[in-house]
Amino acid sequence: MAKPVLALAAAAVAFWGLAGSAAAQQPVKIRISWAAIPAHLTPMIPVAPPGVYRHYGKSYVVETTRMAGSGPALQALAAGELQLAGIGPQALVLGVTRAKLELRAVAQLMSQGVKGHPHTKFYGRKGEIKSVDELKGKIIATNARGSTMDAAIRALMGQKGWREGRDYRMVEVGFGAMIAAIESKRIDVGPLLEPFNLMADKKGDLAPVFDTQDVLGGTETLNYVATADWAQKNRAVLLDFLEDNLRLRRWLLDPANRAAALKLLSETAKQPVSAFEDWAFTTKGFYYAPDGLSDVKLLQKNIEDLKRLEVLPNVVDMAKYVDNSYVVEAARRLK
Numbered sequence: 001m002a003k004p005v006l007a008l009a010a011a012a013v014a015f016w017g018l019a020g021s022a023a024a025q026q027p028v029k030i031r032i033s034w035a036a037i038p039a040h041l042t043p044m045i046p047v048a049p050p051g052v053y054r055h056y057g058k059s060y061v062v063e064t065t066r067m068a069g070s071g072p073a074l075q076a077l078a079a080g081e082l083q084l085a086g087i088g089p090q091a092l093v094l095g096v097t098r099a100k101l102e103l104r105a106v107a108q109l110m111s112q113g114v115k116g117h118p119h120t121k122f123y124g125r126k127g128e129i130k131s132v133d134e135l136k137g138k139i140i141a142t143n144a145r146g147s148t149m150d151a152a153i154r155a156l157m158g159q160k161g162w163r164e165g166r167d168y169r170m171v172e173v174g175f176g177a178m179i180a181a182i183e184s185k186r187i188d189v190g191p192l193l194e195p196f197n198l199m200a201d202k203k204g205d206l207a208p209v210f211d212t213q214d215v216l217g218g219t220e221t222l223n224y225v226a227t228a229d230w231a232q233k234n235r236a237v238l239l240d241f242l243e244d245n246l247r248l249r250r251w252l253l254d255p256a257n258r259a260a261a262l263k264l265l266s267e268t269a270k271q272p273v274s275a276f277e278d279w280a281f282t283t284k285g286f287y288y289a290p291d292g293l294s295d296v297k298l299l300q301k302n303i304e305d306l307k308r309l310e311v312l313p314n315v316v317d318m319a320k321y322v323d324n325s326y327v328v329e330a331a332r333r334l335k
Contacts, residue, residue, distance in 0.1 A: 028237045031063045032084040032224075033073040035143060036175045037269045038276070039110055039193055039286055040086050040222065041248065044268050048244075049260075052251050055240035062241075068174060069144025070222075074099070083230055086110075086222045088148040089302040090312060095225075096321060097314045104231050105223035105299070105322045107242055107292040112148075113218035114298070117287040120149065121208040123182060123200055124189040132210050136162060141173040141181060141190035148212065148221050149191045155215040155309040182206055194285050195275045215309065220299040221286075223322075231323070242292060242330035249288050250334075252281050292327035 034040035045053065045062045056062070065082065067073045070091035077085040078099050086109050087095075095101045113119040122140075129135065135157070142150040150170075157168060164170050173181045178190040179200055189209050192200055200206040212219060231238055252261045261281055266273045279285040289295075299318045306312040 027057060027059055027061045028234060029063055030060050030083045030237070030241060031065055031081065033065050033067045033076060033082050033086055035067060035069050035073075035086070035147075036193055038265055038280055041109070041245075041252070041288065042086060044248070044252075044264060045245070047264065047268055048248050049251070049264075052248050053244040054247070055244050059240045060237045067144070068172060069142070069147035069149070071144045071146025071150070074146060077101075077103075077225065077227065083234075084224050084226050087225050088146075088151070088221055088223075089219070089299055090148065090151040090306060091146040092223065092225060092299075092318075092321065093303050093306075093312055093314065093316055094146060096316055102228040103225050103321055104228045105225050105294045105318075106231055106238065106326045107224040107245070107324075108220065108289045108294045108327075109222035109224050111219060111287040111289070111295070111298070112221045113213055113216075114287055114295075116283045118194075118284065119211045119213040119219075120152075120191050120193055121197055121211040122152075122189050123179075123192050123197070123206040124209045125182060125185070126205055126207040129188060129209050132156060132160070132214075135189065135209070136160070136167050138188040139169045139171060139186075141171050141178060141187040143175050143178075143191065144172055145170075148216075148219055151306055151311050152191075152212045152214075152216055154311045155306060156210060158309045158311065159215065179203075179206065194279055195271070198275075198279070216302065216305060218298060219302055220295050223294050223299075228323075231326070235326070238326055239330050239333075242327050243333050246290070246292050246327065246330055246334060249290055249292070253288070253290060291331050293324050294322045294327075296322050296324075 032042050034042035037043050043064050070087035073085040073087050074091045074095050076082045095103050140153050175193055181187045182190055251257050262273050262276055265276050296318055304315055307315045
């Protein structure tokens with residue numbers, strides 16, 4: 001009887017060994033936040049052409065999570081509900097200084113006002129508010145607290161010596177609901193990203209009051225940010241993701257792929273191609289670094305400006321919290 005028992009034991013060990021091996025080979029799920037498309041390219045990741053995202057479904061898969069902006073994304077990252085968060089300079093500094101998180105910006109996601117690309121404009125009802133001086137006592141919307149839009153509002157109001165609650169009110173409104181909120185007079189001014197600004201310009205009942213250039217200049221608006229611990233433990237997976245992400249950027253920005261890129265964007269955003277064809281993936285829209293490198297100097301300038309304008313309580317050395325080694329190695333693979 002000893003031999004059958006040994007044979008069964010050996011079979012069991014082999015079975016569970018295979019099961020464990022199969023489990024170990026399951027793709028790592030990377031949960032990533034996004035607020036608006038195509039400011040965030042994240043929603044396009046799971047539907048990108050197979051030839052672009054070559055590691056997808058093999059070493060990793062992506063679960064996209066829509067969030068209002070950098071503030072909620074930072075909270076979710078801290079809670080372990082995200083592995084990568086698309087967040088701006090203000091939230092990154094607050095995560096490091098207040099939440100005491102070991103964060104790393106591992107790649108640029110989107111920038112504004114650099115290399116000939118535009119800034120975000122804040123719109124109000126045409127003829128009602130003609131200048132920043134008329135914003136005292138008004139209701140101003142941001143997409144989320146802790147976001148770049150939030151920072152721009154606080155910086156501009158701070159230049160006037162105005163404080164939230166005393167001299168103006170700030171509320172949160174999703175980008176997609178911003179035009180309706182202004183028109184219905186629930187708010188007086190709000191930021192309109194592409195394509196919403198183009199929609200407003202076409203309708204003609206709203207007009208720009210100020211833009212982020214007025215206080216922040218060019219901004220390293222969004223970076224892919226992870227906790228240092230997760231990034232280190234999942235370096236191989238992160239490299240595969242970033243290699244694919246760089247390939248996606250280059251594919252989207254290649255004029256030869258324009259029709260296919262706009263079709264993919266249209267299907268993902270559930271809006272007609274006409275909403276994007278005049279600006280998306282050109283210098284009229286957002287800037288996506290083809291090499292994925294976070295601009296440390298620009299990021300440092302952004303936070304120093306926010307400290308000077310009393311939006312941030314502290315300045316940190318961003319070189320300690322930006323790790324471009326991931327995208328450098330990912331880009332090397334593409335060569």
